[in-house]
Amino acid sequence: MKNNIVIRLEEKSEYCEVENLVRDSFWNVYRSGCLEHYVINQLRNDPAFVPELDFVMYLKESDEEGKLIGQNMFMRTSIKADDGRNIPIMTMGPICIKNEYKRKGYGKILLDYSLE
Numbered sequence: 001m002k003n004n005i006v007i008r009l010e011e012k013s014e015y016c017e018v019e020n021l022v023r024d025s026f027w028n029v030y031r032s033g034c035l036e037h038y039v040i041n042q043l044r045n046d047p048a049f050v051p052e053l054d055f056v057m058y059l060k061e062s063d064e065e066g067k068l069i070g071q072n073m074f075m076r077t078s079i080k081a082d083d084g085r086n087i088p089i090m091t092m093g094p095i096c097i098k099n100e101y102k103r104k105g106y107g108k109i110l111l112d113y114s115l116e
Contacts, residue, residue, distance in 0.1 A: 005106070006058045007113045010071065014056060015044065018071050025096035036094045040073065048076045050090070057110045059101070069098040070106055072114045 010018060023037035043049050050073070057070030072095040078086040092114065097107045 004060050005109060006060060007055055007110060010054045010056045017068055018056060021068055021071060021098060022094060022096050025099060040094065043075060050074045050076060055114055057106065069101045070110045071096055072110055
């Protein structure tokens, strides 16, 4: 892992900042505007939300100490199999990286850390 990265659990005091990051990251990507920031806001209040797997990524550089550049979260859910069984699974996302840091390996670092 790059030594200028900190990945840790999201704190409630960061919710607004993380939602802004997600909105900016997804804006006009899949449709006009975006909904992902609202989805995150609502998912945090859902019993399926897994706060122990709700990560933020910060970039530590001399001129940008503690700059939020990424986030990822997980939810519990299940798949109903053809035989009627409910198979518990975890779903991930949305996952995002701040626009100016995309395509530089940060997303993979956050994804690998989250899956560990």
